[in-house]
Amino acid sequence: MTDEVAGYDHVDDDVALVVQDTELPKRLREQVYEAVETREGVTVDQAAEIAQATESRYLDTRVDPLDPVGTVSAQSIGEPGTQMTMNTFHYAGVAEIDVTQGLPRLIELVDARKEPDTPMMTVHLEEEYATDRDRAHEVVWQIEATRILALGNVSTNVADMLVQVDLNEETLAERWPTVDSIDETVERVADTIADALGVETTTRGTVVEFGPSQPSYRELLQLVEQLREIVFKGIDEVSRVVIRREEVEVDGGPETREEFVLYTEGSAFGDVLTIEGVDASRSTCNNIHEIYRQLGVEAARETIINETMETLEEQGLDDVNVRHLMLVADIMTNRGTIESIGRHGISGSKESVLARAAFEVTVNHLLDAAVHGEVDDLNGVIENVIVGKPVAVGTGDVNLKMRAEQLATPGRDAREAEAESEPGVEAEPVDADD
């Protein structure tokens, strides 16, 4: 039992016992120990008082039965949302990469867009690569798409009907660090061009030449256009990679070490995870669908929480309780896939016709329901607001019943009757669908 306080100098076993006597969960117990630790010389009685005060606050903050948590979450995210900036593009705190932020990003997340406006990945490296800049760059060139304009100059020789590519030796050596000779690299580039465009290529030193099979000015220009599209190395979707040296925690502990972390513009999470040197256990991306495909619903849920929380924090709205975001993420991943909040997702798949009609495109929903002869059981909140019945949350879902014999009968002592008449409170469980 006392292992918990092993790391503290001013927390003894007696204090530990009074703290453990409360209903506090471990994380709060640790905070109490820390409070005792920093104050030094706290007596057991004082510690007990601290623990009890904390406990009563903790019990107060627990959700009451029948609390409309969904509505509270919606309000708690919605209100700070009104303070968010409308301008989308801003350089995020980390790396010089454009990332959608603020309200548009939040909407994008809860709408579960297939592709975020600005997809990006955070790629962590395995130790050997993470501490060595050259090795880290090896990974960078495996990820960043290399197109012809990055490798050299392209010119068209109209007289001979040839496209000439003058490759830059330095760039070649940099982007293919594992290939021994420049000639071999040039050969590879030439082969890639030949395969992609279906032309014969000839190489002279670092110059690669090719042309259309029949002399045609139009085809020549077309070849140049196509040449620009070819990806010689790296991943098509990733247009840019930024490499940064960062402090990273070792095993979540207080110790940190410096390592290189890659930030990418564009994402192809599945491809990146398989690249050698990439730490497949820490790398992430901001596309929740890619996370879902590669790592499953649970990881997607985590990512939704992380991304929404980061979006809010970035805007200085970090006092939104994470529980609200957890609830949103739970609902979005409840059916084993990612569903959006809204007409095409959660709200659109509600049981009640009236609830769906109240959300968006009212007429369509009512018409469809009429055509299919749907019945509304009036179990949810919205339906009951519409028809003017009490809603089934909070006190609206509690029925008070009193037994006949509890009524004061003539001749009976009134005080006696009063003592007996604690009304039985019954709460009928109702499927909460909001």
Add this chain to the structure above:
Amino acid sequence: MVDVTQHELVPEHRLLGEDEIEEMLTEYDVKRTNLPKIKRTDPATPDDAELGDVVEIVRDSRTTDRAIIYRLVVS
């Protein structure tokens, strides 16, 4: 293929035995179909999971130490 269980975003997934499922369902007083779902094709679903099985997921929770939740395997 990458081992997804190693990723820090993926909590521990464990297949429950039939008696454990019964115990859990009685404890929470729910039906099997009331549980949240997980696809059998989900990368994190244990390989030998079949439709109707229940997966126990132990999350490293943001609000307590660990949060245990259950998901029903669906197609």
